[in-house]
Amino acid sequence: MSNEKVIQVEGLTKMFGDFTAVNDITFEVNKGEIFGFLGANGAGKTTAMKMLIGISKPTSGKAKVAGFDVFKHAEDIKKNIGYMSQKFALYDDLTVKENITFFGGIYGLPRKRIKEKSNVLIEELGLEQVANKLVGSLPLGWKQKLSFSVSLLHDPKIVFLDEPTGGVDPITRRQFWEMIYKAANNGTTVFVTTHYMDEAEYCDRVSIMVNGKIEALDTPKKLKEQFKVANMNDVFLKLARG
Amino acid sequence: MKRFKGFIKKEFYHIFRDRRSLFILFGMPIAQILLFGFAITNEINNVDIAVLDHSKDATTEEIINKISDSKYFSVKQMVDREADIASVFKKGEVKAVLNFEKDFSKNLMKDHKATVQIITDATDPNTANTISNYLNAILQKYQKELNKDITIAYQIVPQTRMVYNPELKSVYMFVPGVMTIILMLVSAMMTSISITREKELGTMEILLVSPLKPIQVIIGKVFPYIFLSIINAVVIVLLSIFIFKMPVQGSLFLLGLESILFIISALALGILISTISATQQTAMMISLMGLMLPVILLSGFIFPITSMPLPLQMISNIIPAKWFIIIIKGIMLKGVGLQYIWKETLILLGMTVFFIALSVKKYKIRLE
Structure with missing residues (x-):
């Protein structure tokens, strides 16, 4: 982990009419860090993330992602980030290979490179047997891993994961976190939202959002000390109950 | 451009792997034209x-x-x-x-x-x-x-001639109508469903986070349907020429251009529908109720507009299909050139531009 900042956010705010979904948040994320973005449903974490990945315009504040301003250079940000949604969105009616080729293609990777990447990826995930099967026929856990790998196809500087482990079993979740560690070791910054508090323990640093504001931000260890509790779950409960 | 090609390829995979859309795309036009041509008829026989x-x-x-x-x-x-x-x-x-x-x-x-x-x-x-x-x-x-031996003092002898369709074949009236319905159905309903499907699956979000521009996504989604609609129009015209012996008096080229104009207006409507509906089901319902019914009832396809009550006559003016039916009837049956249908063409063009502008605007708002 270096001290290079890949995400810098200052006073970022998003209003929908009178409702303030994200209220004046400020934080920084270092290169190669696994940054946990926690909060209850409706706390504003998805809205905050959407502003960072360039599909929602902030009402006010400043934010730089991968060195580019979210207001002026949203298009440059898009080339440098990967995104995996909570729906593990892939095309069910396309085969594993076709999905990889398609997503590689829309990121403008050369055909030869897509082919290489696709072979490596299929081998790493152990998908050789189903490479030409429709994605719709795969179990959820495989889709999730494939979806994550696809979001890393173009070697993004930062990958944004929106509740990436929803609905999968504990073993698959564990394997998935191993993939996250591997990506972080290769220098990819991981920005992950989750509501599983045991997963918060795996993050380098964690921020907790309550009602649109960041109420706590530190390493899991320091947060536990600060709130004098044994696990992240209790940290979260203390904060959420006020 | 290469990104775009990959996108189109993907769209065709979607279409050709889904039996339902294949049926709507290719079964429906043929079934409808044959049904209207053979079974549903205004003529009486035996x-x-x-x-x-x-x-x-x-x-x-x-x-x-x-x-x-x-x-x-x-x-x-x-x-x-x-x-x-x-x-x-x-x-x-x-x-x-x-x-x-x-x-x-x-x-x-x-x-x-x-x-x-x-x-x-x-x-x-x-x-x-x-x-x-x-x-x-x-x-x-x-x-x-x-009475042939008797002369009546005053005689009025009407000499009737039915021009453009001397045998009064009802298929002459149905072909333009069915073509309009099919083009509307394929272009508007199918695109609105295919766009909302991406929204439902969450892939639309992924596409919007990618370096593809929203306009590229939309063009990529509608392009295959332009292509398929044109094929459909050709199939319908061929069926009517060779099976129903319906002549195309006017220029096929003009017919093609006008059809493309109508297809684009229907596609813009499809995009518009997709921006206001969150699920495929809603998109389908809106397309059926909001587009198909007016096309069938108010476009003059089956029921003559001149015999409708005034409010309905006024409503019929805002239905693109009405103008398209006038245009293709003119070209196919009367053999007229652009000088006779420029007014209708201009109205259709105006509507198309309006729908495109509106859907672009709506689409942008949705991204905020």
Whole structure:
């Protein structure tokens, strides 16, 4: 982990009419860090993330992602980030290979490179047997891993994961976190939202959002000390109950 | 450009791997044109009628023979009593009953006047009307034959000519209508469903986070449907030329251009629908209720606009299909060039531009 900042956010705010979904948040994320973005449903974490990945315009504040301003250079940000949604969105009616080729293609990777990447990826995930099967026929856990790998196809500087482990079993979740560690070791910054508090323990640093504001931000260890509790779950409960 | 090609390829995978969309794309146009062409028709042929003949003389026999000799009617049964008329109608065996008065021939000779009653089953008013007109025509003709030696002092002789469709084939009227429905269905409904499907699956979000521009995503989504709609239009025109012997009098090139214009306006409507609906089901319902019904009912395809009440006539003006039907009827049946349909073309063009502008605007708002 270096001290290079890949995400810098200052006073970022998003209003929908009178409702303030994200209220004046400020934080920084270092290169190669696994940054946990926690909060209850409706706390504003998805809205905050959407502003960072360039599909929602902030009402006010400043934010730089991968060195580019979210207001002026949203298009440059898009080339440098990967995104995996909570729906593990892939095309069910396309085969594993076709999905990889398609997503590689829309990121403008050369055909030869897509082919290489696709072979490596299929081998790493152990998908050789189903490479030409429709994605719709795969179990959820495989889709999730494939979806994550696809979001890393173009070697993004930062990958944004929106509740990436929803609905999968504990073993698959564990394997998935191993993939996250591997990506972080290769220098990819991981920005992950989750509501599983045991997963918060795996993050380098964690921020907790309550009602649109960041109420706590530190390493899991320091947060536990600060709130004098044994696990992240209790940290979260203390904060959420006020 | 390469990104775009990959996108189009993906769209075709979606279309060709989904039986439902394949059916709508290729089964529907052929089924509809054949249905409308063969089964649904305004012409009458071999209609069964019954006769109640109180007179049973030479004249009535001659008239009955003339009627059953025509290709329009066959005399299915004879009725003996007035009371039986109701029951043959109820059984649905015949569509009309001819009731000759007693002493028909005698009255005709003596008083120069005899009466025959035509009773038709008007549960289907259009058919009833046509049947009574045809029977009348046969009776008129017979009357003329009787009078051929006598000159009437004042005579008005109408000479009727049905231009553009001398045989009054209903398929001439259905082909333009079906083509309009199919193009609207494929272009608007299919695109709105395919765009909302990406929203439902969450892949739309992934596409918007990718370096693809929103406009590229939209063009990539609609392009295959432009292509497929054009193929459909060609298939429909070929079917009507070769199976229904319907001539295309005007320029095929102009017909093609006008069809593309209509396809684009329908696509813009499809995009508009997709921006306001969150699920495929909603998109389908809005397309069916909001687009198909007006196209079928208010475009002048089946029901003439001039006989609608004024408010509906006004509404029909904002339906693109109305103008497209006028245009293609003009080109196909009358063989007119652009100088006769420039006004309708301009209206369609204006609507298309308006729908595109509106959908682009809506689409942008949605991204905020």
